Amino acid sequence: MKSSLFPKIKPYDEGFLKVSKIHTLHYEQVGNPKGKPAIFLHGGPGVGIIPEYRRLLDPKFYRIILLDQRGAGKSRPFAELRENTALHLVEDLEKLRNHLDIKKWLVTGGSWGSLLALLYAISYPRPVKGIIIRGVCLGRKKENDWLFKPGGASEIWPDEWEKFVSIIPKNNQDRILHHYYRLLTSKKTQTEAAKRWSNWEEAIMSIIPKKRKSSFLDSKKEISFAKTECHYALHNFFISPENLILNNADKIKNIPVYIIQGRYDTICPMSSAWDLHKALPKSKLVIVPLGSHTPFDEAMTSELIKAQEKFKKIW
Numbered sequence: 404m405k406s407s408l409f410p411k412i413k414p415y416d417e418g419f420l421k422v423s424k425i426h427t428l429h430y431e432q433v434g435n436p437k438g439k440p441a442i443f444l445h446g447g448p449g450v451g452i453i454p455e456y457r458r459l460l461d462p463k464f465y466r467i468i469l470l471d472q473r474g475a476g477k478s479r480p481f482a483e484l485r486e487n488t489a490l491h492l493v494e495d496l497e498k499l500r501n502h503l504d505i506k507k508w509l510v511t512g513g514s515w516g517s518l519l520a521l522l523y524a525i526s527y528p529r530p531v532k533g534i535i536i537r538g539v540c541l542g543r544k545k546e547n548d549w550l551f552k553p554g555g556a557s558e559i560w561p562d563e564w565e566k567f568v569s570i571i572p573k574n575n576q577d578r579i580l581h582h583y584y585r586l587l588t589s590k591k592t593q594t595e596a597a598k599r600w601s602n603w604e605e606a607i608m609s610i611i612p613k614k615r616k617s618s619f620l621d622s623k624k625e626i627s628f629a630k631t632e633c634h635y636a637l638h639n640f641f642i643s644p645e646n647l648i649l650n651n652a653d654k655i656k657n658i659p660v661y662i663i664q665g666r667y668d669t670i671c672p673m674s675s676a677w678d679l680h681k682a683l684p685k686s687k688l689v690i691v692p693l694g695s696h697t698p699f700d701e702a703m704t705s706e707l708i709k710a711q712e713k714f715k716k717i718w
Contacts, residue, residue: 451476665694
């Protein structure tokens with residue numbers, strides 16, 4: 404069985420979908436136009452599509468849809484925060500499904516994309532054929548605090564944490580998100596703030612240091628990622644109550660769910676994947692012993708490829 408990324412591929416279709424008076428979304432399709440539909444949801448939020456995401460599903464079997472979420476990638480307006488909430492993004496997915504005339508699709512994603520996949524499935528379970536998620540985020544306060552308050556990831560990465568918070572006055576480091584939001588929404592300071600924000604998350608992507616090309620290196624992508632993610636983090640992912648996913652797990656209990664979690668994921672710690680698996684006893688949880696947050700570590704890629712292979716049998 405194949406265990407590495409599929410070959411590089413270009414879209415056979417690319418388009419824009421106007422979803423509100425403000426927002427127009429960019430999407431692309433790759434793979435088999437007559438294949439089984441599968442949508443990939445990028446993380447961040449705000450990261451946008453990168454070409455490597457096209458390579459996580461078999462292009463001969465799947466009709467692969469990738470979407471730049473509001474404010475990200477080629478979607479317009481760039482890095483726009485108005486009308487940009489979790490509920491808006493969920494509704495966007497359903498609008499895109501109808502626009503593309505898809506009856507059922509496999510929903511996949513990682514990090515923030517895992518949370519969006521779960522929110523969508525809970526809201527619209529009928530068109531969801533199955534779910535593959537990685538680096539699970541449930542949108543809870545403790546997950547936010549882990550990344551953006553002392554005592555979480557800062558305990559493992561104190562040197563990188565110091566770089567991250569050095570831009571904030573020392574007497575105000577209990578309000579890190581508020582200060583970053585102010586810096587990221589000002590054109591005078593957003594470039595430097597965005598670089599520090601994205602450097603923090605890139606640095607803690609894997610507990611085992613490796614040289615890799617970051618998807619955050621482009622300065623424009625850094626701004627959309629940092630600004631949008633800070634917007635969501637400051638507003639607790641726009642999820643209420645915070646246990647919304649676990650409280651509504653029964654709505655997706657009959658949907659096949661495949662969870663892939665790196666043991667050493669220090670952005671989305673394993674406890675969230677574990678709690679989700681406990682709430683969905685029929686789900687399949689794969690703990691990758693040396694896995695981290697990125698889907699492009701060899702062990703993580705291998706498990707993701709295995710998962711999409713298994714889902715070929717559910718159609």
